Amino acid sequence: MSLRASSEPIRFAYWVPNVSGGLVISKVPQRTSWDAAYNRKLAQIAEEAGFDYALTQIRFTAGYGAEYQHESVAFSHALAAATTRLTVIAAILPGPWNPTLAAKQIATISELTEGRIAINLVSGWFSGEFRAIGEPWLDHDERYRRSEEFLRSLRGIWTQDNFTFRGDFYRYTNYTLKPKPERLPEIFQGGSSRAARDMAARVSDWYFTNGNTPEGIKAQVADLQAKARENGHSVKVGVNAFVIARETEEEARAVLQEIIDHADPDAVKAFGHEVKNAGKASPEGEGNWAKSTFEDLVQYNDGFKTNLIGTPDQIAERIVALKDAGVDLALLAFLHFQEEVKYFGDEVIPRVRALEAARAERAEAA
Numbered sequence: 001m002s003l004r005a006s007s008e009p010i011r012f013a014y015w016v017p018n019v020s021g022g023l024v025i026s027k028v029p030q031r032t033s034w035d036a037a038y039n040r041k042l043a044q045i046a047e048e049a050g051f052d053y054a055l056t057q058i059r060f061t062a063g064y065g066a067e068y069q070h071e072s073v074a075f076s077h078a079l080a081a082a083t084t085r086l087t088v089i090a091a092i093l094p095g096p097w098n099p100t101l102a103a104k105q106i107a108t109i110s111e112l113t114e115g116r117i118a119i120n121l122v123s124g125w126f127s128g129e130f131r132a133i134g135e136p137w138l139d140h141d142e143r144y145r146r147s148e149e150f151l152r153s154l155r156g157i158w159t160q161d162n163f164t165f166r167g168d169f170y171r172y173t174n175y176t177l178k179p180k181p182e183r184l185p186e187i188f189q190g191g192s193s194r195a196a197r198d199m200a201a202r203v204s205d206w207y208f209t210n211g212n213t214p215e216g217i218k219a220q221v222a223d224l225q226a227k228a229r230e231n232g233h234s235v236k237v238g239v240n241a242f243v244i245a246r247e248t249e250e251e252a253r254a255v256l257q258e259i260i261d262h263a264d265p266d267a268v269k270a271f272g273h274e275v276k277n278a279g280k281a282s283p284e285g286e287g288n289w290a291k292s293t294f295e296d297l298v299q300y301n302d303g304f305k306t307n308l309i310g311t312p313d314q315i316a317e318r319i320v321a322l323k324d325a326g327v328d329l330a331l332l333a334f335l336h337f338q339e340e341v342k343y344f345g346d347e348v349i350p351r352v353r354a355l356e357a358a359r360a361e362r363a364e365a366a
């Protein structure tokens with residue numbers, strides 16, 4: 001039964017490969033590149049294919065893979081400048097960023113791109129990265145308390161003159177940003193833990209979560225939306241998935257097996273250790289990755305679990321099932337991004353739209 005299926009068409013976002021190694025911890029051959037020229041072309045292919053959003057990543061040091069990393073805000077601007085419709089979501093990490101700089105940077109990019117910039121406020125999972133750049137590593141729930149103050153500061157700066165705020169992490173006194181963005185940038189926020197959900201249910205425009213089964217997602221969304229309703233807040237949901245769309249299911253499954261067979265076991269285990277530490281450090285132990293297996297971890301954000309692996313028909317049906325579970329946006333990664341984003345636009349999105357139209361007709365007739 002439909003939990004909160006939106007009558008809006010489901011939206012599509014793709015992960016920008018702005019770090020090296022693609023979106024899997026595997027030595028499987030990939031044609032994806034992290035460089036600027038590849039990514040500009042990919043952004044153009046994606047908007048043509050029917051994608052509304054592109055999500056950049058922020059990393060300051062190599063962890064497990066991702067040896068080279070382009071910075072997210074500068075890279076997001078370049079992609080918005082190379083396109084005409086796509087909204088680019090820039091990842092921002094409190095600590096290295098403060099809200100003053102982020103508000104000013106994003107307001108300027110908003111002006112330069114007719115409002116096609118949004119942010120993904122991330123809270124950090126990689127203590128080694130914080131240590132390497134000399135940033136204090138806060139406890140799990142403290143990281144979210146800081147992120148929430150960061151978000152409240154951003155909104156205040158973007159919407160109020162003489163903004164005054166007294167937080168534990170950030171303080172403002174009669175601060176007026178000029179010019180303010182004409183269109184308020186959307187704020188996405190990633191995580192699965194209690195603290196992540198509670199923050200989203202209070203303040204975020206969008207809640208981004210790791211890949212999961214429709215049942216797992218349904219339970220998370222029900223919990224999130226019940227809290228949001230209590231708070232009188234409205235929040236939309238984006239879910240991660242790694243797409244392997246091929247003409248036959250066997251071909252798609254074989255590609256998944258190849259990715260897993262080429263996984264770098266030491267890197268996957270080390271990544272698993274690091275993220276489970278981060279997730280388990282949440283008091284209730286429900287953070288992203290808390291329950292991930294070795295195979296799940298080969299894709300950074302549990303994207304195989306969502307099971308968008310098979311033929312275009314199978315994938316389209318599973319996307320509509322996600323929508324029934326309360327998902328507003330599918331955040332997608334691919335092995336060979338340029339070719340597969342195009343194939344997804346040609347073969348999967350039209351099938352999703354046809355299923356959505358058929359459902360709308362049935363609902364009207366009922």
Ligand SMILES: Cc1cc2nc3c(=O)[nH]c(=O)nc-3n(C[C@H](O)[C@H](O)[C@H](O)COP(=O)(O)O)c2cc1C
Nearest residue numbers: 057058091122123124190191192193196208287288
């Ligand atoms: C879709 C998505 C994108 C994310 N992007 C980044 C990123 O670019 N950089 C980063 O350091 N963390 C990123 N994160 C990590 C989260 O901000 C958060 O620290 C992590 O999911 C821990 O979540 P937890 O609260 O469930 O423990 C991302 C998470 C999600 C779900």
